[in-house]
Amino acid sequence: MKQKILFCLFFxxxxxxxNAQFNFSEFNLGLRLQKTQNLYWxxxxxxxxxxxxxxxxxIHLKGSYVSSSLGSAIGSNAIHQESxxxxxxxxxxxxxxxxxxxxxxxxxxxxxxxxxxxxILPHESMLLSVETGISYHxxxxxxxxxxxxxxxxxxxxxxxxxxxxPVFYQFSMFYSLKx
Amino acid sequence: xxxxCIYLLLTSMLLAACNKSPVIDDVTMxxxxxxxxxxxxxxxxxxxxxxxxxxxxxxxxxxxIIASHxxxxxxxxxxxxxxxxxxxxxxxxxQVLLGGHGRTYQEFKDATWKDWQQSIKDEYEKLSKMGFKKxxxxxxxxxxxxxxNLIKSNFFSSYTxxxxxxxxxxxxxPSNKSLTMIGLLGPVLGFTTSELEExxxxxxYVYRPQESLKQLLAVIDLTRRDLEDGFSLPQDTYLKVxxxxxxxxxxxxxxxxxxKGLKTSKGANIDVEMVESNxxxxxxxxxxxxxxxxxxxxxxxxxxxxxxxxxx
Numbered sequence: 001m002k003q004k005i006l007f008c009l010f011f012x013x014x015x016x017x018x019n020a021q022f023n024f025s026e027f028n029l030g031l032r033l034q035k036t037q038n039l040y041w042x043x044x045x046x047x048x049x050x051x052x053x054x055x056x057x058x059i060h061l062k063g064s065y066v067s068s069s070l071g072s073a074i075g076s077n078a079i080h081q082e083s084x085x086x087x088x089x090x091x092x093x094x095x096x097x098x099x100x101x102x103x104x105x106x107x108x109x110x111x112x113x114x115x116x117x118x119x120i121l122p123h124e125s126m127l128l129s130v131e132t133g134i135s136y137h138x139x140x141x142x143x144x145x146x147x148x149x150x151x152x153x154x155x156x157x158x159x160x161x162x163x164x165x166p167v168f169y170q171f172s173m174f175y176s177l178k179x
Numbered sequence: 180x181x182x183x184c185i186y187l188l189l190t191s192m193l194l195a196a197c198n199k200s201p202v203i204d205d206v207t208m209x210x211x212x213x214x215x216x217x218x219x220x221x222x223x224x225x226x227x228x229x230x231x232x233x234x235x236x237x238x239x240x241x242x243x244i245i246a247s248h249x250x251x252x253x254x255x256x257x258x259x260x261x262x263x264x265x266x267x268x269x270x271x272x273x274q275v276l277l278g279g280h281g282r283t284y285q286e287f288k289d290a291t292w293k294d295w296q297q298s299i300k301d302e303y304e305k306l307s308k309m310g311f312k313k314x315x316x317x318x319x320x321x322x323x324x325x326x327x328n329l330i331k332s333n334f335f336s337s338y339t340x341x342x343x344x345x346x347x348x349x350x351x352x353p354s355n356k357s358l359t360m361i362g363l364l365g366p367v368l369g370f371t372t373s374e375l376e377e378x379x380x381x382x383x384y385v386y387r388p389q390e391s392l393k394q395l396l397a398v399i400d401l402t403r404r405d406l407e408d409g410f411s412l413p414q415d416t417y418l419k420v421x422x423x424x425x426x427x428x429x430x431x432x433x434x435x436x437x438x439k440g441l442k443t444s445k446g447a448n449i450d451v452e453m454v455e456s457n458x459x460x461x462x463x464x465x466x467x468x469x470x471x472x473x474x475x476x477x478x479x480x481x482x483x484x485x486x487x488x489x490x491x
Contacts, residue, residue: 038359038400039352076407077439079432111432117453118435120424155432157354158425158457162432166356 025057026050028143030174034066037167040078041071046172048145058094060101062087064172079163081111083127091135101147103131111161125160128152129168141176199369201386203284209253214381216253216281218274225254227273228305242270242313242342242489243306247299249320249350249460250395251373253281255382256319256463263482270315270489275302277322279391280384288388292398296325300334307338315489316344319460320429321395323349323420324402327441331405335413343417345485348460350429351403351436358396365389378466406440412449417488419450421481425457454481 032046044066050057067073067082089103107127113119133147148169155162205211218225227243248256254274261272278297279290299322306314318326323346335341357364371387412418418441422434431453438451454461454477462478464470 038396039403072407077409077436078407079435079439113432113435115435115438117451118432118438120453121431121435154356155352155354155430156356157427157430162352162354162430165359167359 025052026060027177028174029177030144030172032064032066032170032172034071034168034170036165037169039163039165040068040073040081042066042068042081042083043070044082046174048172048174056094058091060089060091060103062089062103079111079113081109081161081163084108085127085129087129087131089131097137099135099137101131101133101135101145103147103149105129105131105149109161109164111163122159122161125153125164127164133170143174143176145172145174146170201284201370201372203386207380208385209281209381210284210287210384210386212283216255216276218254218276219281225274225276226302227271227311228302228309231271231309234309234311238271239310240312242315243273243311244270244315244317244345244485244489245273245275245299245302245306246317247275247277247319247322247325248280249322250295250391251280251287251384251387252320253382255466256460257317259463259465259478260317260482260485263479263486267486269486273302273306275299277325284384284386284388287384288390290391290394292325292394295321295394295398296328299325299329303335303341304338312339313342313489314339315342315485317347317485318344318349319347319462320350321398323347323429323433323437324351324399327351327402327405327437328398330412330441331402331410335416340413341416343419343488344412345488346418346420346437347462347481348423348426348429349420349433349437350399351406351433352430353396353399354427354430358392361389361392361396365393376466376468378468382466403436406436409440409442411442411444411446414444416444417450418443419452419488421452421454421461423456423458423461424453426459428459 026049028048030046032044034042046064048060048062050060064085068078069080072078073080085105085107087103087105089101092100109127110124113123129149129151131147131149133145135145137143151166153160154166155164203210205213222229231238246257246260254276257274264270264272275298278294279287316326326344368389370389373385375383420434420437422431424431434451441449456477462481464474464478
């Protein structure tokens with residue numbers, strides 16, 4: 001239930017932000033495909049926005065929702081898990097088509113261990129990650145980002161979820177609602 | 180010219196880093212060329228196929244359990260089960276040394292996970308062909324993944340089906356997630372070093388070559404993917420997983436992956452027990468410096484339960 005509420009909040013807030021009178025210079029909504037090194041595909045949605053007041057659009061604020069339920073756990077025995085991510089990234093060559101990016105993210109992770117006997121294991125955690133990659137802007141309204149990140153908080157067999165792995169790669173395809 | 184010098188310097192530094200070799204003390208370390216696992220020189224004290232080379236009909240009908248150890252360990256890991264069996268009777272223990280283990284660092288470095296697994300296959304094949312009717316398997320840590328791979332690959336279809344399999348702290352996901360970066364960091368590091376307690380020296384490798392860490396990652400990653408697809412036990416084979424709830428080596432959630440991915444031949448769930456322990460391979464207490472009465476009670480309870488299952 002909690003995850004559905006968070007998902008709805010994420011979706012409606014993106015709609016609100018897109019339509020509000022904030023005059024964002026850029027507002028992009030897209031699909032995010034994420035692969036964790038030696039673990040799952042976790043896919044979902046991503047939004048990204050920026051404005052001239054954010055260092056002339058050198059800073060982008062973003063939010064993402066990814067879940068193995070939309071990836072590796074479809075039709076398999078993979079564990080269902082999801083991440084709610086918010087972050088900021090700094091764009092290098094921000095006025096060019098090909099841009100570099102470095103970012104810092106945080107958020108919330110939870111895994112569904114299903115059976116009661118496994119619920120004693122840690123299954124939720126705060127997220128904290130660093131990320132770097134590239135962004136390419138086609139003729140509006142399309143853009144994509146390709147990046148790799150490192151979850152600083154990751155599973156250790158004791159106090160954090162075991163399926164929270166450190167290294168991930170993500171590819172996002174954006175459609176610009178405002179540019 | 181300056182740029183070329185910098186390039187050459189960086190390249191030579193990288194090459195030097197890639198050729199790192201540990202400094203091995205032959206007198207005290209299993210990694211050296213003086214200390215070897217005792218089963219290599221005296222298989223008759225460890226392998227049932229050797230100490231029961233000419234079994235009687237009664238012996239062929241007695242349960243025998245092949246016990247195999249974890250990555251970088253040795254037969255030492257199951258010594259206490261053999262002592263328990265000698266005292267309580269009713270079953271035989273066959274302590275298998277994984278391939279590439281218990282020998283020199285170089286042999287450990289050169290071995291693949293299939294070499295590790297081959298020793299288990301060899302002993303199983305021998306016992307099956309000798310006519311043992313009640314063969315069980317016990318695998319700790321990495322041997323858990325090796326045994327799951329044997330099930331998945333239908334190895335047992337050509338032999339007497341195992342009556343039961345016990346997995347102690349099997350590893351499907353590593354607790355230390357830096358293992359997932361071994362492909363990138365391995366060539367630079369060359370090897371990693373493990374801290375051994377005084378009582379463990381000479382029974383575990385101190386140095387873990389990056390080549391063997393890659394093999395470890397390969398076998399557990401394959402096992403994880405096999406479990407995601409799902410597979411079944413041989414007909415009438417029982418399996419139970421015992422997993423410490425806190426484990427700095429094998430992620431406790433490994434037990435869940437096995438529970439979800441492995442079913443009995445009739446499609447039922449396997450048995451899993453999450454145990455209150457923070458020890459990796461909680462059934463091995465010998466060589467540890469801080470062992471509580473709770474640890475001892477848990478070991479005894481587990482061995483007793485395994486014995487009772489074999490005597491059913």
